[in-house]
Amino acid sequence: MSLAKPYDGAAIANRWRMRKFIADYGVYLALLALLLAATVLTPKLYDVNTIAVVMRQASQLGIVAIGQTMILLVAGLDLSVGGIFLMTSIVVADVTNGRDDLVIPAILISLALGALVGLGNGALVTKRRVPPFVATLGMLVLVKGATQAYTKGVPGGFVPDILGIVNQSWFVLSIPLALWLGLNAFFIFVLRRTSYGRKVYAVGSNSEAARLSGISVDAIRISVYVLGSCLAVVSGVVLTGYVGYVDRFIGTGLELDSIAAAIVGGTAFVGGRGGLLGTIAGVLIIQLLSTMALLMGLDIEVQFIIKGLVILGAVTLYSLASVEE
């Protein structure tokens, strides 16, 4: 890069502020626009029950999206979460077989298995230098295959009634929403105010510089994959309670939705930039689009087209806002 005087600091600072504004608040402006559009297009959205449902579904997506965001921050990607949903749902049904008192052990077993999947993802990406897309895609197929082999294609067991609690709302509050908000609060704090969070950003921003700054890059990467898988388990438990039975196709598409939510929320695909505040808005946008499309009676294909356009639009805007050199 060529640099020469005069260095116009003020112009560059202004550019930086503009970019930062778009990065930090642009997605909230988009969310606001969507909510305004809804008053005309789908006024039915503004109903306490509908909002409660939207929030419960958003929470379920949002919990995975927390992990997905953190994985994207270290320049990774996790496609295996879909496998974790299926695995969680089968473990819960299989271990409890409908008994409420076995829910906690079932969740713990799911978390342990999820952590193993995350460890596998992390190890492949760091130790074997497999590109995250390939490693986690392989893991997705592996986990789905293994769970189906275990159930011989016919999932058995019953989902305990107590998990149905995730479908209850008090006004718009619900257990999934509380979980989502609580986990967000916790991880926003971790990312912003702890050395672990700083290291996550550093590894994603420039892994070699991070290593030369004394950071154990591999350990950070692996830990983030493990966290991502565990959050997918939590989300999977919520989803299992919502569906109420074991479905072979449970959670299909959520891996892509969670990535989309993070990207729409301003987290960079190349790592090191973005965060959970943006992802919250991204999740709400993705969820609102689905719900509004449903309320308008649009076909599923049209829903996909709209979602795709929103993602592409967001990415285009962010690329316009970022300045190279």
Next chain:
Amino acid sequence: MGWGIDEYILEMLNVSKSFAGVQALKDVTIRCRPGQVHGLVGENGAGKSTLMKILAGAYLADAGEIIYKGEVREQMSAGEIIDSGISIIYQELALVPQMSVAENIFLGREPQRALGILDLKSLHERAANLTERLGITMDTRTPVSELTVAQRQLVEIAKALSQNADLIVMDEPSAILAGSELDQLFRIIASLVEQGVTIIYISHRLDEVFRIADEVTVLKDGELVDTRPIEQLDRPALVELMVGRPLDEIFPQTDHEQGDLVLIAENISTDTILEGASLELYAGEILGIAGMVGSGRTELARALFGADPLTSGTITLVGAKGASWNNPAQAIESGLALVPEDRKSHGLFTSLSVRVNLTLPILSRLTRFGILQAQAEDEIVADAKERLSIVMASADQEAQYLSGGNQQKVVLAKWLETNPVVVILDEPTRGVDVGAKFEIYKLMRQLNDRGIAIVMISSELPEVIGMSDRILVMNAGRIVGEVPKAGATEAGIIELATMADAMASAS
């Protein structure tokens, strides 16, 4: 063609260019006579490469005019510019390693038979003609990946000739060449000039410019300083034009004594070119490391810092903190710091704030139970800003929006906060403007005064000679000699850095 021998083949008039508010070129004019070698010199960041990228069509000038072969050039694509007879050979060679010499030369313009089938016979014949014209023998079927860097450069030149180039720009071609290869390059340049080709030769090795250039244009801080026939210049005069002040005012001097031994490296090798390097480092000194690009300088720095694992040898830190290390984390713990050569890819977190950049290696000192103490961090940031006079809008500004000099200061400041005993600086002033350069020199002296030992790697020999107390010269992965400060000359260092071809081929 409407231009004669007395006119210029190329005139770039009043060219300006800025990037994101940074003026990289301001009103620069350069005129090249046909069939001559035109030297283009200036420090890093002077605007040489930007000017040439505008010529190549890689950048669009904000203002100015290009007159080529007597005609004002309209806006053209990079491909059309090549067709018009202008070829640029960049420092980072742009060849496809898996493909053969001939395929690379005619990439995208392969001779074809009917139906688009490649005419391989003609391809190799024409490639052989070109290499012959360059006076070199080379099997045109060899994959480029098997060639030496010097040979690859010749392939680039052959490629330029195949495009009927009348004007070839060479961007620091010598940076990757050793003695006899350089002679070969100069022979080829001379024969090209005889054939009527015009060469723009970018270099910051002044000896070379004096050896081959007919005219020299000097740029500084994005502005034209002067264009002069080479006969009207001597070395000190050219340096003064480049730097803007006499040589002896550039490098701050101290008169400190050599301190205690702080670090011994014995016979260290890594899985890179580095082989069997030994050195001693004393408190408060600057140990300069000179050598060609690719001679193992950066590898030595990385080995000392534990960034590449040692395959043999030992590194010992003498004194209170006496320790050894196998990775950067342990090296930092022991009191080492490395400011890497490639700031953007190894040193700076461009997408993160200045604050985050400054505190990464000392997070453990700023946290309680893993939670950052905001006040302690603010103090560090304010201290660094003050100490190095870093110009920034806010500590939360992303590092990519700082100027090159300020970015380098951030990287330096980050390491000073770790209170190191040994600081390794790999090309500390690359890509920074002259003002920031002096500040970095002053800072290095301040570190010396505090007893900190500095290892400084630099491609700029005046800098190595001006700043170092002792100079080690590297060649082909080995340390081939030590030059004391007194009596160090650029010619002497280059000789050591390039002479040992025999040693290189033996290893």
